[in-house]
Amino acid sequence: MKRPFLILVSFISVALKSQDYKGWQAHIFPGFLVAHREYMANMEAHAWGLEVVYSSNFTGWTQADSGYRHLRWGTGLSYFNLGDRELNGEVYAWNIHVEANLKKRERFQSTIRFGSGVGYLTKPYNITSNRKNKAIGSRLNGNMQLLYKAYFDMSKRTSLVLGLGVTHYSNGNFKRPNLGINIMHLDLGVCRKVRFIENRKSKLLPELFPKNGFEILAGYANKEISVADTRRFNIFTASLLYYFRHSPTRNWRFGTEFFFDKTYPYSLFQPATLENVTLPEMTEIALKAGHEFIFGRVAIVTDLGTYIYRPNAYKKRVYFAIGFNYHFNRGAVVQTRLKSHMAVADYFYWGAGYRFSDKFLRGK
Numbered sequence: 001m002k003r004p005f006l007i008l009v010s011f012i013s014v015a016l017k018s019q020d021y022k023g024w025q026a027h028i029f030p031g032f033l034v035a036h037r038e039y040m041a042n043m044e045a046h047a048w049g050l051e052v053v054y055s056s057n058f059t060g061w062t063q064a065d066s067g068y069r070h071l072r073w074g075t076g077l078s079y080f081n082l083g084d085r086e087l088n089g090e091v092y093a094w095n096i097h098v099e100a101n102l103k104k105r106e107r108f109q110s111t112i113r114f115g116s117g118v119g120y121l122t123k124p125y126n127i128t129s130n131r132k133n134k135a136i137g138s139r140l141n142g143n144m145q146l147l148y149k150a151y152f153d154m155s156k157r158t159s160l161v162l163g164l165g166v167t168h169y170s171n172g173n174f175k176r177p178n179l180g181i182n183i184m185h186l187d188l189g190v191c192r193k194v195r196f197i198e199n200r201k202s203k204l205l206p207e208l209f210p211k212n213g214f215e216i217l218a219g220y221a222n223k224e225i226s227v228a229d230t231r232r233f234n235i236f237t238a239s240l241l242y243y244f245r246h247s248p249t250r251n252w253r254f255g256t257e258f259f260f261d262k263t264y265p266y267s268l269f270q271p272a273t274l275e276n277v278t279l280p281e282m283t284e285i286a287l288k289a290g291h292e293f294i295f296g297r298v299a300i301v302t303d304l305g306t307y308i309y310r311p312n313a314y315k316k317r318v319y320f321a322i323g324f325n326y327h328f329n330r331g332a333v334v335q336t337r338l339k340s341h342m343a344v345a346d347y348f349y350w351g352a353g354y355r356f357s358d359k360f361l362r363g364k
Helices: 002-017 038-043 062-067
Strands: 021-034 044-058 072-081 091-107 106-119 138-154 158-170 181-196 213-224 230-246 251-258 283-295 298-309 318-327 332-341 344-357
Touching: 021 072, 021 158, 044 181, 062 283, 091 138, 106 158, 138 181, 213 332, 230 283, 230 344, 251 298, 283 318, 298 332
Parallel strands: none
Antiparallel strands: 021 044, 021 181, 044 072, 072 091, 091 106, 106 138, 138 158, 158 181, 213 230, 213 344, 230 251, 251 283, 283 298, 298 318, 318 332, 332 344
């Protein structure tokens, strides 16, 4: 009799550990605004933040709920006091995030959280009223966050959360200056499971795109190049990629990308330098490879590229892009990306495209 009883207890324990829930989390982020450039030293300060988010380990999409073990996700609001209200200001933000499982035990879980959203900064750079803020030139900014989190279960419904991470705000050169703000901080929080999901009913998505195939995309960006010279630049992109399935929730991708960027021949206060710019003077051609994590219709995409042609060495040869894809039915996709060269942001760009099967190459 002991063996069946132990099996039953083990089954109940596993069921409790993996039970789906909906709830909320509240966090305090004590930290420090880091001056990652010498001329930002006047902005260094102790900072602190607050966050309240909706939290769940159930997405409602069959592919994500069955494809990822112990996945958590959430969305909510945050606030940061950047230490000096007159110089640095405060930030109010919204974000959405996913947490990938690192280790799961009966009363413990560790995760890596990646989040992104938008933030509103109360004290950006202003040439007359706040010229000492050399970090960000706009009130509206993009928000990215990377956190290590550890959950310690205090009861069936409540967990203590401890962690460490970095939160970043910048506008992708939409408005100069754009050095960005980096806050290194601790995470002290609580997770409260309000409702358990007894009867899981996930939706089985239709086939959003072929398993293996090609992706063709076109994109657009807009940016400034200097604080003193406020001309705006339109940038256009195009890419052709091949992607192939690594697993039901992951794709690898590689291909070529083109950028048409008139900032290469730019000269300060010289409008004539941007007249009659020829195609070779503004074209970048690159090879890139990347990876895609898929959560239902949403995917987190990271790409690493290198230029095989660029007009001059104004930009570093290697660039990195990170962002999101949203997949509609039958191959349609929209994207957002932040492109950067090492730690220097180039711009945010948005795009739309289409995926189609590679079957025609294999004669099937």
